[in-house]
Amino acid sequence: MTARVVVAGIGNDFRRDDGAGPAVARLVAASTGAEDIGPIAEPLDLVGRWEAATLAVLVDATRSDAPAGTVCLVDLGDADHQSNTSTHAIGLDRVVRLAQALGSAPNRVVVVGVEGLDFSDGTGLSPPVRDAVPLAARRIADLITETA
């Protein structure tokens, strides 16, 4: 049986570097054959889209003190990531646990972050983020190879 790998970019192409997630997801889908299940408006959207996946990769822009273009990977199986449940949103960790309870969670969920620089209105990534897109895609391709 062929392993199902899904990727989803989170972000808004019209807020410059916030579009890093969708840009990486598109490149991964085109270069590896992984299924792009985005766009994702909120984590609950994932339930119903990632069933039977061996690997689900979620790519988002990050904003921290890291240099722009820094790529980071967080394996949701590695740590106890806690988020609150509110009337507005259910965090990704809870969605993974909910999907597990429903028997529909992917075997592995990895979040890939690309540190952004410019989140202003408009299209197009800043140079360091544009350069980071193929790097992030390669790291995801390696993950896919490792999972297969």
Added chain:
Amino acid sequence: MTPSGATTNRKIDVHGLARVEGEGSLHVAIRDGALERVELEIFEPPRFFEAFLRGRGFEEPPDITARICGICPVAYQMSACAALEDACGVEVGERIGKLRRLLYCGEWIQSHALHIYLLHAPDFFGCRDAVELAALDAAAVERGLRLKKTGNHLMETVGGRAIHPVNVRLGGFYRAPTREEVTALVEPLRRARDESLETVAWVAGFAFPEIEAPYRFVALSHPDHYAIETGRIVSSDGIDATAAEFAELAVEEHVERSTALQSRIEGRGPYLTGPLARYALNHSKLPAIARDAAAAAGLGPVCNNPFRSVIVRAVELLFACDEALRLATEYEPPEPPAATVVPRAGTGAGATEAPRGMLLQRYELEADGTIHAARIMPPTAQNQLTIESDVRRVVELGLELSDAELTARCELAIRNHDPCISCAAHFLDVSIDRS
């Protein structure tokens, strides 16, 4: 073990109420076996939206106020449009009105499904959250998720995206969806209507504390339909007012423990908006499918038991699916998609029904459309005093319960009203003091 019982002094603190939006806490003090004090403390930082709006253009509030809330942005957009169109003397055409109502149904479906299945139902099963509920009843949680997805789909089709829609503008919409796009919603809505009927039957089987409250209900009411986006503001004690008139009747007060203003009606007192109020004041306007389902679930035309609000919310979910199905089936794209709105000096007010209660906005405009003053009355601020009264009643009737049981009952009493503290912060965390 924490001492309990009606004859002791107890203090119950909930520092961080779960499954509500925002940051707040509840403090309950019991002295010599009698309730001394209930305080709902809302400490989420003030958000200053009314101040942000001053000096902005009259076309901006639908987008700016939508950002107050991620679950009821349409309510903010629709109330802003109603208020500003009132200020500018504009009435939109029937097709735009129907498209607004269709979009609003999407928000009701999304919000009610989320609250019923993922936030409120776990309480009735003794579960900490939806994850535990899913382990007990996966089929129910999956049904809830499908319902929510249908609401999202509707929001995306009409509003451009499921959260913070981008297609709403003063006077109507930037682009009317095509007939084909809306027709694609018909089958999902038909399934959602069937599943919302199942939802009413499901929640009707929950065990409810037998507590009734003498609510003063306030809701929009319309002669022709179950009011969502238009109507006059009526109350169970005889108020019949426009939004502008109601804004004068409602007094908002600041208390030190809360960053949310507390509302009461001048000379009358606290009141309740939301599903219980809408249902009581507009029961006869519900379509037969919803009235029949309510009756089969054991509801009369008025429900004063706040714990049964989950049934009322399920009836409204059914209504919203049925109404959206009707609107999608009959859809004719408005042409043009928006009415022209020309600014003028003046004041306007508008109120619509957010899933969790009535939301009123009022604006004062200068002649060129610059906003001179803005007032936003979110449902949770309006309901805050009544929620405190509910908790007081629950504690008085539950003094024999252990602290853990009483805390759970208090939290449920708050969640009954699906409060949005972030909207109100202008909230949750419970403390019971019996010391």
